[in-house]
Amino acid sequence: MESLREQLKIQRRQQVKESEAALHRNSSLLQDLQKIEERLRGPRPRPQLLALETRYWASVEESLPAWEHFLLGKGPHPTHGPGPRRAKQKASTARGQGLPPRPEPRTNPSER
Structure with a gap:
């Protein structure tokens, strides 16, 4: 009975040590992840x-x-369905807003 009690005490101490080590490891990993997350955000x-x-x-x-x-x-x-729709913009209106002109259609080189 006494030896069993001693074994349980030893097991509890070992579990406490392992728990503290895991807690330390987890907090270290969390800090590393936060640093990586900040670096990934990059410039504003x-x-x-x-x-x-x-x-x-x-x-x-x-x-x-x-x-x-x-x-x-x-x-x-x-x-x-019914509901608010945006009116399509006319090509002349779009070009008036400073958009570049549409490219000319390509021709087949054999037709030249």
């Missing part, structure tokens, strides 16, 4: 990119209800 994006991203997510949130209905099978496809 430009303000124009942040503004574009903000507008994109606002657009996603705005169209989310229509897509939810469609994906749940409760409504028509958002681009086919």
Whole structure:
């Protein structure tokens, strides 16, 4: 009985040591992961990119209800059903906004 009690005490001490070592190892790994995460974030994006991203997510949130209905099978496809649609931009309007002209169609070299 006494020897069993001593063995249990030894096992408990060993478990405590292993637990403390694991805790130390885990905290070290967590710190390493946090450092890696900070390095991966890199430099801050430009303000124009942040503004574009903000507008994109606002657009996603705005169209989310229509897509939810469609994906749940409760409504028509958002681009086919009734609802607000954006008017297509005319080519002359697009070029007036400083966009480059469209490239000329390529011709087959054998036709020259």
